[in-house]
Amino acid sequence: MTMLIDVLSWICLAGGGLFCMVGAAGMLRMPDFYTRMHAASVIETLGVGLLLAGLMLQAGLTLVTVKLLVIGLLVMFASPTASHALARAAMVRGVEPLLERGEGASKP
């Protein structure tokens, strides 16, 4: 049983690390400010989520798990708020989003 939980936990931790790296690669590959933010959001959702899940499996049914849950909740509430503020600040300061040509996309 401990073996199984350990294996599951390591899968989560390795997966979380992998998604953090994917997000970092995306931030380098994407062409403009807003698309880079999309890449970063992979890190703050699946990356952080899997890392926290892996750590919770390591901690078991203790107060540490509760605290990890609280950290997860905090990230789930704070990170979209920060992302929105960042995107809006960029837009207000006139950072033009790179849009796909044609299709009559409405500009702000």
Next chain:
Amino acid sequence: MLKSASLAFFLFVFWLLLSGIYEPFLIGAGVFSSVLVVWIARRMELVDAEGHPAHLGWGALTYWPWLIREIVVSALAVTRIILDPKLPISPTLVRFRPRQKTTVGLVTHANSITLTPGTISMEVAPGEFLVHALTREGAQAAADSEMDRRVERFEAGR
């Protein structure tokens, strides 16, 4: 008054969970701090439907599992785009009218949009959202979505 009592209760439970040391002195300090914080929050007029949305009840809790599933699905989609050598993105802006009427509903909807990878809410106002999406399909899916209906349902307390 009911809201204040509920807020004090949640703050105290939070204290107990974070503390982990259950001696009379620390529990007493927890009660004192919760009551003090609620008193200050009342003076600042923060204990209202927006600051402590306890009236939402279970609808808000059942929304979470669904949202997490959405996040995983779209995170995998964005991962696939990033790892694709051709980088098949088609960034699109979309404006649409959300159905929510309360501030809590609008904020939940906007935050859910930003939380799912591939879409970011850029402008949020009652009756008008501006969303930046990584792909054209993502932009189409953001307007008049399942998420919109679900948030509308739970902001009504159902």
